[in-house]
Amino acid sequence: MNRLIxxxxxxxxxxxxxxxxxxxLCRMALGTNAIxxxxxxxxxxxxxxxxxxxxxxxxxxxxxxxxxxxxxxxAMLFLYAITFSFSYISLEAGTGALILFGAVQITMxxxxxxxxxxxxxxxxxxxxxxxxxxxxxVLPSLTTPSLMGFILMTVAGxxxxxxxxxxxxxxxxxxxxxxxxxxTLPFIMILLAVTIxxxxxxxxxxxxxxxxGGIASGLGYTVWxxxxxxxxxxxxxxxxxxxxxxxxxxxVLFTNEMISLRLxxxxxxxxxxxxxxxxxxxxxxxxxSNSS
Numbered sequence: 382m383n384r385l386i387x388x389x390x391x392x393x394x395x396x397x398x399x400x401x402x403x404x405x406l407c408r409m410a411l412g413t414n415a416i417x418x419x420x421x422x423x424x425x426x427x428x429x430x431x432x433x434x435x436x437x438x439x440x441x442x443x444x445x446x447x448x449x450x451x452x453x454x455x456a457m458l459f460l461y462a463i464t465f466s467f468s469y470i471s472l473e474a475g476t477g478a479l480i481l482f483g484a485v486q487i488t489m490x491x492x493x494x495x496x497x498x499x500x501x502x503x504x505x506x507x508x509x510x511x512x513x514x515x516x517x518x519v520l521p522s523l524t525t526p527s528l529m530g531f532i533l534m535t536v537a538g539x540x541x542x543x544x545x546x547x548x549x550x551x552x553x554x555x556x557x558x559x560x561x562x563x564x565t566l567p568f569i570m571i572l573l574a575v576t577i578x579x580x581x582x583x584x585x586x587x588x589x590x591x592x593x594g595g596i597a598s599g600l601g602y603t604v605w606x607x608x609x610x611x612x613x614x615x616x617x618x619x620x621x622x623x624x625x626x627x628x629x630x631x632x633v634l635f636t637n638e639m640i641s642l643r644l645x646x647x648x649x650x651x652x653x654x655x656x657x658x659x660x661x662x663x664x665x666x667x668x669x670s671n672s673s
Contacts, residue, residue, distance in 0.1 A: 389611035392604050393620060399601030401627035404478075406593040411469040416586025418466040419576035424587060426462060426565050428594030433559040433603070440555060447553035454547045454557070455564035458602075461540035462565075463572065468533035475522025477534050478625050482515065484538020485545075489618035492546055504615055507657030514650025515622045517643065518629065545609065545617055554606035562599065619658045622651050 410416050416424075468477060490508070494500065500508075526534075551557045609617055626648050633640050 389608060392608040393612070396601055396605040396608050397620065397623050398627055399597045399604065400621070400624045401631060403593055403597035403601060404624060404628050405631060406589050406597060407466070407469060408474055410586050410589035410593070411466060412474070414581070415583045416590060417576075417579060417581040418470055419463075419572055420580050420582055421586065421590045421593075422462050422466045423569055423573055424590035425466075425594035425598060426459070426562060426569055428591045429599035429602075430559075430562045430566070432595040432599045433555070433562055436603075437555055437559045447556035448551070450557040450560035450564065451547065452564055454544055455561045456568075457540045457544040457547065458561050459565040459568040461537050461544060462598075463568075464533045464537040464540065468530050468537060471527040471530035472534060473522055473524045473526075475519035476524050476526050477530070479516065479519050479523065480526065480531060480534040481538045481541075482622060482625070483512075484535045485542040485621060486512065486618050488539045488542030489546060489614050492542070493614040493618075498614070500615060504658050507654045507659075508615070508619055509654070510657065511619050511622050511651045511654025514647045514654060515625065517650065518625055518647035521643070542618070545605070546614060548606040549609045549612075549614065549617070551606045551609065554603050554610075558599070558603040558606055561602075616658055619655050623655065626651055 407421075410421055411418060465481070468480075472480070486508070490500070548554075548557065612620070626644075629644055630648075633644070
């Protein structure tokens with residue numbers, strides 16, 4: 382338990398950084414038409430499979446019988462990857478992020494409530510504060526989305542939220558993630574057969590897809606499954622709102638973008654909201670017990 386407590390902040394932070402890197406890589410590849418959406422998805426998933434299989438072979442311990450993911454999780458993984466890629470064609474970055482993370486939040490929080498877990502009022506306050514901060518961050522780049530783009534990105538958010546929920550019980554994150562990726566192979570083959578004639582590849586696009594799949598997705602999703610062992614469903618939903626903030630800060634550090642007042646204020650709101658979700662309930666309980 383102590384080891385998990387120590388690993389939780391590191392794994393959560395690393396996963397969020399890799400998610401932000403993934404967002405940037407996808408935007409660089411698909412936003413500039415360096416590669417088509419189907420080819421990007423295929424190469425992304427295949428790269429993830431190769432990297433994860435190698436890592437699993439290196440780490441494999443024959444004395445253990447690790448779990449091997451599930452077909453449901455694999456289907457959600459592929460559904461997220463394909464709808465996310467195709468939605469990028471018709472959505473601006475800010476609008477896409479709002480739809481994606483909105484769908485993720487709703488999916489995970491509703492699922493948590495349906496399963497019988499009522500949210501504490503402090504958690505509602507934290508969720509509301511963080512999401513308002515997130516909206517304030519992406520507000521300047523919001524445009525009216527196309528209907529198809531809205532549908533695809535909503536499906537992507539629901540699929541990712543479901544994939545995250547399915548991973549909360551993982552005891553062998555690397556094994557589960559590897560087999561989840563491996564089970565996408567039949568879907569990849571079908572997608573390849575249907576879209577190979579329309580493939581549009583470039584060296585830059587392929588490289589970005591490989592980095593997205595092998596590093597940001599394969600390793601990122603494994604670390605995320607490790608982090609989920611110490612996060613509640615609500616906490617896991619809300620901390621992901623930090624991804625656009627990290628991506629924006631990355632833009633400041635690596636592309637000479639200016640630090641805006643909007644970025645500072647929205648970051649403080651998101652961080653404050655997340656802290657309330659993570660700590661608010663225990664603090665209220667402690668104050669109540671002390672007063673009594």
